Amino acid sequence: MxxxxxxxxxxxxxxxxxxxxxxAVLGHLGVTLVDLExxxxxxxxxxxxxxxxxxxxxxxxALAEQAGLDVLTPCTCCFGTLRHAIRFLDEDAELRxxxxxxxxxxxxxxxxxxxxxxxxxxxxxxxxxxxLAAAIRTPRTGLRVAAQYGCHALxxxxxxxxxxxxxxxxxxxxxxxxxxxxxxxxxxxxxxGDPLHDANAPLSEDMTRAKIADALESGAEVxxxxxxxxxxxxxxxxxxxxxxxxRTLLYTQLLGLAMGLPEKSLGL
Amino acid sequence: xxxxxxxxxxxxxxxxxxxxLIWRASAxxxxxxxxxxxxxxxxxxxxxxxxxxxxxxFSRRVFHILRAFFLDVLLQRRLYANEKLRWFGHLLVxxxxxxxxxxxxxxxxxxxxxxxxxxxxxxxYLFLRNFFGVMVLAGVAVLLYGRWRGRTPLPQVRxxxxxxxxxxxxxxxxAGFLLEASxxxxxxxxxxxxxxxxxxxxxxxxxxxxxxxASEFGVAFGDLKPPIDPGLVEEGRKLHRDAxxxxxxxxxxxxxxxxxxxxxxxxxxxxxxxxxDVWLLYLHVFACFLGLASLPFTRFFHVVAAPISLLxxxxxxxxGSTSAGRASRRALALDACVRCGICDARCSVAPVARYLDNxxxxxxxxLIATIELxxxxxxxxxxDDGQGRDEALRAAEGAxxxxxxxxxxxxxxxxxxxxxxxxxxxxxxxxxxxxGTAQWVRARxxxxxxxxxxxSAGQDTLSDADAFYAPLSADRSTFSRxxxxxxxxNVCPVVAHSTDRDHxxxxxxxxxxxxxxxxxxxxxxxxxxxxxxxxxxxxxxxCPEGIRVADIMCELRALAVHRLxxxxxxxxxx
Numbered sequence: 001m002x003x004x005x006x007x008x009x010x011x012x013x014x015x016x017x018x019x020x021x022x023x024a025v026l027g028h029l030g031v032t033l034v035d036l037e038x039x040x041x042x043x044x045x046x047x048x049x050x051x052x053x054x055x056x057x058x059x060x061x062a063l064a065e066q067a068g069l070d071v072l073t074p075c076t077c078c079f080g081t082l083r084h085a086i087r088f089l090d091e092d093a094e095l096r097x098x099x100x101x102x103x104x105x106x107x108x109x110x111x112x113x114x115x116x117x118x119x120x121x122x123x124x125x126x127x128x129x130x131x132l133a134a135a136i137r138t139p140r141t142g143l144r145v146a147a148q149y150g151c152h153a154l155x156x157x158x159x160x161x162x163x164x165x166x167x168x169x170x171x172x173x174x175x176x177x178x179x180x181x182x183x184x185x186x187x188x189x190x191x192x193g194d195p196l197h198d199a200n201a202p203l204s205e206d207m208t209r210a211k212i213a214d215a216l217e218s219g220a221e222v223x224x225x226x227x228x229x230x231x232x233x234x235x236x237x238x239x240x241x242x243x244x245x246x247r248t249l250l251y252t253q254l255l256g257l258a259m260g261l262p263e264k265s266l267g268l
Numbered sequence: 269x270x271x272x273x274x275x276x277x278x279x280x281x282x283x284x285x286x287x288x289l290i291w292r293a294s295a296x297x298x299x300x301x302x303x304x305x306x307x308x309x310x311x312x313x314x315x316x317x318x319x320x321x322x323x324x325x326f327s328r329r330v331f332h333i334l335r336a337f338f339l340d341v342l343l344q345r346r347l348y349a350n351e352k353l354r355w356f357g358h359l360l361v362x363x364x365x366x367x368x369x370x371x372x373x374x375x376x377x378x379x380x381x382x383x384x385x386x387x388x389x390x391x392x393y394l395f396l397r398n399f400f401g402v403m404v405l406a407g408v409a410v411l412l413y414g415r416w417r418g419r420t421p422l423p424q425v426r427x428x429x430x431x432x433x434x435x436x437x438x439x440x441x442x443a444g445f446l447l448e449a450s451x452x453x454x455x456x457x458x459x460x461x462x463x464x465x466x467x468x469x470x471x472x473x474x475x476x477x478x479x480x481x482a483s484e485f486g487v488a489f490g491d492l493k494p495p496i497d498p499g500l501v502e503e504g505r506k507l508h509r510d511a512x513x514x515x516x517x518x519x520x521x522x523x524x525x526x527x528x529x530x531x532x533x534x535x536x537x538x539x540x541x542x543x544x545d546v547w548l549l550y551l552h553v554f555a556c557f558l559g560l561a562s563l564p565f566t567r568f569f570h571v572v573a574a575p576i577s578l579l580x581x582x583x584x585x586x587x588g589s590t591s592a593g594r595a596s597r598r599a600l601a602l603d604a605c606v607r608c609g610i611c612d613a614r615c616s617v618a619p620v621a622r623y624l625d626n627x628x629x630x631x632x633x634x635l636i637a638t639i640e641l642x643x644x645x646x647x648x649x650x651x652d653d654g655q656g657r658d659e660a661l662r663a664a665e666g667a668x669x670x671x672x673x674x675x676x677x678x679x680x681x682x683x684x685x686x687x688x689x690x691x692x693x694x695x696x697x698x699x700x701x702x703x704g705t706a707q708w709v710r711a712r713x714x715x716x717x718x719x720x721x722x723x724s725a726g727q728d729t730l731s732d733a734d735a736f737y738a739p740l741s742a743d744r745s746t747f748s749r750x751x752x753x754x755x756x757x758n759v760c761p762v763v764a765h766s767t768d769r770d771h772x773x774x775x776x777x778x779x780x781x782x783x784x785x786x787x788x789x790x791x792x793x794x795x796x797x798x799x800x801x802x803x804x805x806x807x808x809x810x811c812p813e814g815i816r817v818a819d820i821m822c823e824l825r826a827l828a829v830h831r832l833x834x835x836x837x838x839x840x841x842x
Contacts, residue, residue, distance in 0.1 A: 010671075012673065013674030039616045039617070040616040040617045040619070040671050040673065042620070043671075044669050045617070045623075047705065047822065049623070049737075050738070050739075050823065051623060051737060052620045055619060055620070056617075094739075095737075095739075151802075152805075155804065155809040156805050156809055157809060166809075191802045191804035193802065195802045196801075199800055200706075200799075200800045202770075203765055203766065203800060206765045
């Protein structure tokens with residue numbers, strides 16, 4: 001298994017532990033990650049120009065295509081963006097011709113061959129739960145974990161094709177594979193509040209706090225994330241408050257711990 | 269050149285340079301970037317810098333600083349990591365220039381002290397001076413080639429003063445070579461020396477020495493035609509040994525100036541007549557003085573600011589500083605940036621910048637906008653003069669589209685904490701009335717925006733078709749199926765959390781869809797629902813009619829940026 005690793009902007013600068021733990025875990029499971037000169041996925045440009053959004057995304061996809069690789073991203077927002085761009089380009093001939101033209105000016109081309117995958121489905125389906133189980137050395141038995149799916153992994157389901165958008169199970173399956181116990185929490189499919197933070201911080205923080213309170217009420221010890229935006233938002237809201245707080249753990253860290261990988265290699 | 273002129277010019281240039289340096293360095297305590305920088309006083313900033321410097325120098329961090337001095341300042345490791353060719357060119361210029369400065373320009377202070385027998389006309393100094401000069405010129409050539417090869421479709425940051433400085437450096441070096449060549453070839457210089465050291469200027473009496481200097485030292489006597497008698501040359505050698513050899517080696521080792529002198533031979537007496545050596549000396553020396561005096565006011569100031577920035581960076585990250593310390597680091601950053609453009613080339617949003625044709629997204633351009641803003645030169649809303657408006661708005665757009673990926677900071681060859689600078693600059697832009705789109709849009713209610721749009725109908729000045737490219741909200745079939753069932757509103761987390769009037773939404777998603785159905789799209793553009801949409805896609809996923817509610821929300825925002833942006837200065841009229 002070989003993928004072009006798409007880290008996006010947030011992970012290298014704000015959450016290097018996610019990069020470290022992703023590389024450690026996937027390396028151990030025999031997944032080869034290739035680094036290409038990717039740029040921003042296009043997410044922030046969506047609020048300014050549909051063309052710039054699609055262009056930024058398509059440029060990354062073209063780089064992967066040039067290298068003959070599919071893209072794997074641990075960032076849910078990058079995943080959603082790249083998948084969305086593919087949809088827009090597929091359904092909109094005018095957009096596609098603009099983007100093709102802009103790409104050609106740089107000597108690039110994108111024909112649609114590149115697939116975009118999120119880390120979790122790759123672990124659950126490509127690597128497989130059986131292979132994960134075989135790699136577990138120190139199962140996190142008894143750890144009660146709330147799975148934070150992240151909106152752009154699930155919805156819109158016809159774009160994301162990630163899991164059942166109303167009743168997903170993939171994250172819980174992966175938590176169980178690490179030996180931990182997933183908790184059922186009513187707000188597990190809700191938005192973490194992050195995309196709203198720049199525009200309306202108080203409302204965004206209300207949303208984040210509601211999720212944290214719900215996870216605690218549901219008996220979780222840890223919120224497990226698979227997106228840097230969700231992860232950093234939970235941490236930011238909990239920093240410096242006296243409210244009851246909950247630990248956040250990246251799924252790659254949870255899995256790495258269960259695989260017996262050294263904490264340092266997981267950024268812990 | 270008379271010593272009085274030389275000394276007056278030297279001390280005047282030195283004084284200008286010193287005053288300029290003090291003025292520029294004082295900016296590191298005066299210039300304010302970032303809202304927190306406005307909260308601290310001058311005294312706090314001076315104290316913070318002194319305390320920071322003391323605590324770094326008297327701790328183990330001093331080893332980091334020393335290491336940075338050798339690797340980052342002298343060897344320019346960070347430039348090497350980014351661009352090998354440019355590093356090579358830059359190192360050639362720096363090394364050649366520094367060595368020329370020490371050995372040649374400061375000869376009385378350095379070479380004469382270190383090497384007791386030093387004379388500029390002896391070996392190996394003849395050779396070395398040429399060699400160092402060629403290093404600088406070769407370095408400049410490499411840099412120019414690199415710049416030509418690395419040109420990008422996006423406009424690069426302007427570096428006019430940098431180019432002027434390159435030209436000045438070129439003049440110093442070329443004048444230096446020509447000066448040396450003209451002196452080698454000059455009979456007048458020959459007779460001046462023989463008058464002093466042999467006690468004669470009589471051509472007849474000096475004919476053996478003349479023969480030697482014509483054949484081996486490159487002097488072009490107009491009245492001495494080859495062939496030259498070898499016996500006479502040998503005779504001259506004895507005289508040479510007694511009178512000249514203490515100060516004069518054969519100039520052939522000056523491998524640039526000597527061949528030039530040979531080429532100048534046919535016109536050497538003409539050059540002597542017009543005193544070319546004097547003019548070239550003036551050109552050479554005064555170009556140096558001009559460079560010295562203007563050092564603080566040109567990009568050449570980076571030879572001071574960039575090393576300081578690298579050493580400050582080695583002392584510790586700016587996140588560890590107080591806000592007073594950070595304020596000074598930001599002011600230093602504005603001076604230390606060398607406009608190398610490496611950050612621009614590596615910027616994560618460069619493809620977006622290219623597509624939008626807005627270089628305001630790129631780091632080096634943002635830094636220049638930050639300088640303009642901190643100096644009060646950037647246009648701001650409320651200023652009636654329309655000049656600079658577009659540039660300011662584009663700078664603001666760029667500042668808020670930055671993803672803070674940190675690549676510019678990690679690549680910066682002078683060690684600037686650009687993330688801190690961008691955050692501070694965004695704060696300043698917002699305070700100056702140039703906030704991010706979501707903020708300026710929400711400063712007015714949706715209805716007020718719609719009225720402004722109505723009033724300006726038909727006056728659209730934007731011609732960019734892409735700006736108005738909104739296929740979903742323009743096509744009735746995407747939302748006409750809406751049955752107003754309110755499912756989208758019921759599943760919307762933003763609506764659910766909008767319990768507070770101040771932070772809540774105005775419309776609901778279902779109402780936004782209804783306005784579209786009624787053909788009142790303009791009324792949605794400034795709506796808080798559109799701008800507060802978290803893009804969680806619950807509405808779209810749950811819509812029983814399959815309407816792409818969230819996709820439409822995103823599209824309305826992009827449309828609003830342009831539509832509302834074009835009526836933004838109608839704010840005061842509203």
